[in-house]
Amino acid sequence: MSSRLLKWLPAAVAPVVVAGAVTVPLVAAAAPPALPDKTPQQVLEMIAKAKTIDGFSGRIEQTSDLGLPSLPTTGAGSDSDTASTLNLLTGTHEADVWAAGSTRTRVAVLDDMAERDVYRDGSTVWLWDSKKNRAVKLEGSGAAEQPEGTTMTPAQIAEDLLQRVGPTTATTVDTTQRVAGRDAYTLVLTPKTDATTVGSVRLAVDGTTGLPLQVAVLARGASSPAFESGFTSIDYAVPAESNFTFTPPKDATVTTKRVGGSHSGSHRSPTGERPEVVGSGWSAVVELPAGSAPASIESNPTYQRLTTEVAGGRVLSTSLVNVLRTDDGRVLAGAVPVERLQAVAAR
Numbered sequence: 001m002s003s004r005l006l007k008w009l010p011a012a013v014a015p016v017v018v019a020g021a022v023t024v025p026l027v028a029a030a031a032p033p034a035l036p037d038k039t040p041q042q043v044l045e046m047i048a049k050a051k052t053i054d055g056f057s058g059r060i061e062q063t064s065d066l067g068l069p070s071l072p073t074t075g076a077g078s079d080s081d082t083a084s085t086l087n088l089l090t091g092t093h094e095a096d097v098w099a100a101g102s103t104r105t106r107v108a109v110l111d112d113m114a115e116r117d118v119y120r121d122g123s124t125v126w127l128w129d130s131k132k133n134r135a136v137k138l139e140g141s142g143a144a145e146q147p148e149g150t151t152m153t154p155a156q157i158a159e160d161l162l163q164r165v166g167p168t169t170a171t172t173v174d175t176t177q178r179v180a181g182r183d184a185y186t187l188v189l190t191p192k193t194d195a196t197t198v199g200s201v202r203l204a205v206d207g208t209t210g211l212p213l214q215v216a217v218l219a220r221g222a223s224s225p226a227f228e229s230g231f232t233s234i235d236y237a238v239p240a241e242s243n244f245t246f247t248p249p250k251d252a253t254v255t256t257k258r259v260g261g262s263h264s265g266s267h268r269s270p271t272g273e274r275p276e277v278v279g280s281g282w283s284a285v286v287e288l289p290a291g292s293a294p295a296s297i298e299s300n301p302t303y304q305r306l307t308t309e310v311a312g313g314r315v316l317s318t319s320l321v322n323v324l325r326t327d328d329g330r331v332l333a334g335a336v337p338v339e340r341l342q343a344v345a346a347r
Contacts, residue, residue: 179213
């Protein structure tokens with residue numbers, strides 16, 4: 001499992017425990033179109049060639065049904081900030097995306113009467129929140145990497161998932177489908193181990209360009225996706241340069257943040273230590289050291305509502321990702337059963 005996906009999977013729920021912020025992801029379906037038969041390897045080769053696409057733009061819809069309860073944002077015992085973040089992990093959300101080559105991208109998450117954007121133009125990256133009128137400029141060798149806590153496109157998610165294709169994964173091609181007006185192959189990834197909460201992953205791959213148009217992740221034993229991300233519309237024309245440039249409004253709050261690259265420690269925890277990855281593939285677990293979660297989390301009303309006391313700590317459990325905060329303050333997360341987290345914590 002790639003380091004970026006390892007960070008992203010826990011990011012679907014860990015921020016509620018660690019008091020961070022996330023976004024998560026939907027899809028579209030249609031009658032099966034007629035496409036030439038292809039083997040899984042041939043579909044994988046199409047995906048690899050899609051990296052040479054000059055550009056595209058479109059709208060993605062994302063949906064998650066992780067089994068999390070709804071929480072009040074007002075009233076006694078409420079935590080409006082965390083509950084608002086939790087809202088991103090439930091229901092359906094939309095985002096517009098633009099890409100030109102491999103160095104220019106933009107993702108705009110559409111909120112009610114507002115939007116949050118990630119602009120990348122070469123090595124320059126801006127994070128913009130129109131509701132808060134706040135902009136953050138990322139600088140340094142790690143600025144061009146996918147910022148943590150931001151929405152990933154179906155192609156980015158698929159790229160990380162496909163790094164696990166190997167001996168521990170069965171790969172098949174299912175019936176074709178139509179996504180965002182495009183005829184697509186359906187590539188299915190099925191873990192060969194039962195040491196994961198993931199039952200299967202379904203990728204809709206554009207039958208002409210090879211671009212992954214949709215990702216659906218099903219929990220083990222489930223018949224419908226717990227998480228989906230997919231295009232509802234797409235245009236392969238190269239977007240105008242103006243889509244990738246950003247100038248903060250004069251009255252905006254602007255800050256600058258330096259980030260190192262993946263080889264210089266940008267993935268360190270808030271305590272300055274590198275997160276540890278225990279295991280590999282579908283059963284990998286990310287462990288953050290003690291102090292990664294603020295001490296105030298114990299009195300956070302949302303944390304208390306969402307977590308359950310277990311031997312050795314408290315657990316936030318969802319259909320795809322489980323998060324364990326141990327009594328000594330460590331945080332462990334992964335697409336694995338709670339028992340696996342407890343075993344890793346006790347090793």
